[in-house]
Amino acid sequence: MDFLDIYLNLFTVSLVQGAIFAFPALAVMIPFRMLGLPDLTSEGAFPFGAAIAATFTVAGFGPVLSLSAAVLFGFVVGAATALIHLYLRVPSLLAGIIVLTMLFSINIRVMGKPNTALFDNDSIFTLALDADGGEPLTQFALILALVLVFLAVFYWFLNTELGMALRCVGANQAMSRAQGIPTHYYIVAGIAMAGGFSAFGGAVMAQHQAYADVNMGVGVLIVGLAATILGETLVGRSTLIRQLVAPVVGSLAYFQVVAVALALGLKPSDLKLLTGLFVLTTLSIPIVLQARLPVRTGSRSRR
């Protein structure tokens, strides 16, 4: 009974969390799956988006402009990672770590302090719902609507000539060059878009909790990865739509799993360990299966 009570209390809040984290989850999926280039920038772009949005909001730009600014600046940091990777020949993972590390200092510079309270400012929630920012369920509906709009636009883009070329670069760079596609530009654009998604998520998070903090990015990456993998397990990735929907479904599912874990009495501080173990398990399943079965192709080389 206790368990059910706690879970029901957490249910709607977890829906909201899941919807917000759909953005950084998409930001993890895009480089990882669509560009074949694992990237960690979203861990830094998330709090950066929050810091930018908070600063713009405090400066009086209003919630919508603040969100837009976060997306733009998110593009910039994503592009920075890609440029470091492509032109300074730094491995993409390291490039992302460098950028996200530098963003910590930048975030504090942007806000002038490690955190910014937005309790007295309007947010998209106070604008669209009511002065208190609405109930969790209506908040969830609003964020989910935003997610779907982003997804629809992104899906349309991926089907344009430009978007098809972008996917082509992700699938086969040599062939893309031979087809006249300047691959560098597309990689920069793709990672930039991922940065924009993550920063937008951070900005929505800041508006939702009326608070931006330099440390709010910690763990975003692993949550995004877990969400992507979980989502792909649930809906697959056989078509473009499934691939795009997977991180969203995965993020929603992930936070429900977290709610269950908390309701079962686990401490919030245990969650990172569990998430890590979950990602590890999912990633290792194919390898463990391969090692157990006497595979035809593998046996020859082992002997």
Added chain:
Amino acid sequence: MSVRVHGASKVFSPGTPNEKTALKQVDFALEDGEFAVVIGSNGAGKSTLLNALAGEVPIDSGEILIDGRDVGSEPVYKRARLISRVFQDPMLGTAPELSIEENLAVAARRGRRKTFRLGLNRRNREYFRERISILGLGLESRLSEKVRSLSGGQRQSLTLIMAALLAPRLMLLDEHTSALDPRAAELVLKLTSDVVTGEAITTLMVTHNMQHALRFGSRLFMMHEGGIVLDAAAEEKSGLTVNDLVGRFHVTDDKMLLG
């Protein structure tokens, strides 16, 4: 003359113990619609020549003229407007995560500016269906399937259709049947010959297989140590036999005879 190569040279790792001259003052010109076959043992410079033409390997000196314009310093993606290519590895010529029709749509914009227009519409789908049906492989009913699911031979056939889709000024075929099983190789070669001669595409085909070299094309180049040591035009080529090539030139590589 649609393609002219003048004094093209390339040395890899110059000034080191690994120094290797891959191209030595290569000169040749191809008429419009000419189908030239390039043979030569391993390390003769065939692949370097193709890579130099495509732009993957920058040449140290010399000129590569296409329709009179020197493209020697242009990157691969810029030359793609004029040059199309089929790779040796069937996995290299297509994007596995994209569908057959999406691959064709990308090829239909080869070297052209990309826009925010949808890549696929009813009209170009119809066109792709028609083009792909030439293969007789039934791919026209699988247009929306990912290329990942195709066999090597099917992929190479698709790559060939893609390479010819926008009538290139030069088509490069880099041992494009050597990774296929004999039946698929035969099919792709026949298709190559049909497409190349049917649409009069200026073509340079590298092969390891001397029978193929003698059977296909209207001209034969043999490369050795970075240079062209034999340039046989149509009549001379038709009189050649595998034994001639073995007897007269430095052909000691078994793979060339058996391949």
